[in-house]
Amino acid sequence: MEHQLETDRLFLREIKNSDLEGMFALDSNTEVHKYLGNKPVKTLIEAQKNIDFIRQQYKERGIGRFAVIEKKSGNFIGWSGLKLNIDEKEALNGFQNFIDIGYRFIPKYWNKGYGLESAIACLEFGFNTMNYTTIYGAADVKNIGSNKILKKIGLQFINEFPYKFKEETVNVNWYELKKENYGK
Template sequence: MKFYLETERLILREIKETDLDGMFELDANPKVHLYLGNRPISSKREALENIQFIQKQYKERGIGRFTCIEKTSGDFIGWSGLKFNQDKKEAVNGIQNFIDIGYRFIPKYWKKGYGLESAKACLEFGFSEMKYNKICAAALEENIGSNRILTKIGLQLVNQFDYENVKANWYELKKENYGN
């Protein structure tokens, strides 16, 4: 399956190796990693490995994150999309085998509504096209922007949990509650 979505201001498509410079700019930035519980990358080789990991997810899991391109400039601004967390090492909040919605943007594109716009499109795609029954997300409690996006698109706070000694929020939305 080929993945391609459009919103008013964005093109969301499969990630490609031509996104290497943008992925490096995104994932090498410490600000981007502030609420992620991991470290910034330090080489383009690592950025390429991240791209290849996402491409592998498309093939093996039928879904993965999408590159976000700003329509007016044609610039890579980050990624957004769905991911199937299926094995034990990807468990979050003690849960595995779930569809996760997430997004990550280069800081100069923050606070422009791109996270909300892309997340809405991905949620619609997940329920309407992929026919998922439930979509989940986790966000550190202190990541106000991400928590706000998740509630605005309709995900419901289910519980809080400890993520590497930091409070995190767990959200879910079932298909039958989507749009209500």
């Protein structure tokens, strides 16, 4: 894959094995997982499996989430980016084989505009570099922050659908943006 993006305050690059501590800090945090099925990782081995999964997507699918690095500190603060969902386990709202945009940050970096800043860069990359025709987004209806970002970057609300995590079902908002409507 080897793509790199840059914004005013952030570098976005491939997730590397050296991001293990940061990924663990992110994925072991209960606040981060509040709207993701409440299943934070408990070990570095589980965090490494998440890194391996993303790195495999780069090889097999040509795209995957980017590590987000804060320029002023050099810190790994989370991830943001596009994902090609191709298998049945990744189907959402009746869709399979689609590109979605997502982001996840360590809580001490919340409310700084990093989600919006990184999502704008990823959307531009998706439409202008990767030449995707449609990008989708999904967010738990209770996740106000994620829903705000998806709307601010121009994705349009399509519908609400039930999503079953292991033990619970939650309602999720589904959004889409077509390339011809990007930037309008």
